[in-house]
Amino acid sequence: MTWWAVLAAGIGCYLLKLAGLSVPPRVLERPVVARIADLIPAALLAALVTVQVLAAPEGRALALDARAAALGVAVLLLLARAPFLVVVFGSAAVAALLRLL
């Protein structure tokens, strides 16, 4: 099942790119369509952050643990304009340290 998701989503993402280079740009002339398309990544990424950090590992509940503290550190690192890898592995290190305590 995982392989199907990997292959189907992989091919689908490629076709989305190809469609952009092939479709006449008239589709985007409607401002509502352009605005929604522009906001979808922000909504999805914000939701992914929330679920990744707050969803309890057992599912269907929220939990506040080392992941939330690690996200706080990620915010600080982003405010300090740290590079992507520093943000990602820096917050991982904080979560790992908190769990050691």
Added chain:
Amino acid sequence: MTTQHDQRAVVRDSLGVAIATGTYGLSFGAVGVASGLDVAQTCVLSLLMFTGASQFALAGVLGAGGSAVSGALTALLLGTRNTLYGLRMAPLLGYRGWRRVAAAHVLIDESTAMAVNRPDREQARTGFWTTGLTIFVLWNLTTLVGAVAGEQIGDPRDLGLDAAVGAAFLALLWPRLSTPLARVTALLAALVAAGAVTLTPAGVPVLVAAGVAVLVGALAR
């Protein structure tokens, strides 16, 4: 009129962005195997899907216990932004046939950013290909390294890799928060997703939150 000097400047800027971005693959590789994908699946994602946010999303949703369908749908929804990039890039690149088929594969955030503001087609193509191909090579190499290294680790939670996924999503979201409308959308989407976590199976809250973008986009003036 593009000079040799202009072209070299485009190549230099593009390489800078590409080398910085290409190394993110290290974190994707580690996160992929930490989410329960095997090394081959993680590497195939980087080869075939080759668009970072969608790859992280698929791994994140599956890792959180979401179904293959909701993981794939989330990845595809995030991939729609590349369609928008394509609409803007098509007249700039001016490709048909097999060149268009090849260009589509490296049509991502960074290759678009490094090409879209160039004054002529030659510089746009140089920025696009230099950035896209360099990232493709580095991203796939570092994905493999990250995935193999990640496999050696016992429990990924001990290294905080579950927390790293949230940080990666936040770092991808950050530059998109430049307008008030985007910030409102992100905040509402986060609240909706948090609420949906308690009500729906894993993977679904993220898809529900996409509805926030549709609502805000339709209602905003």
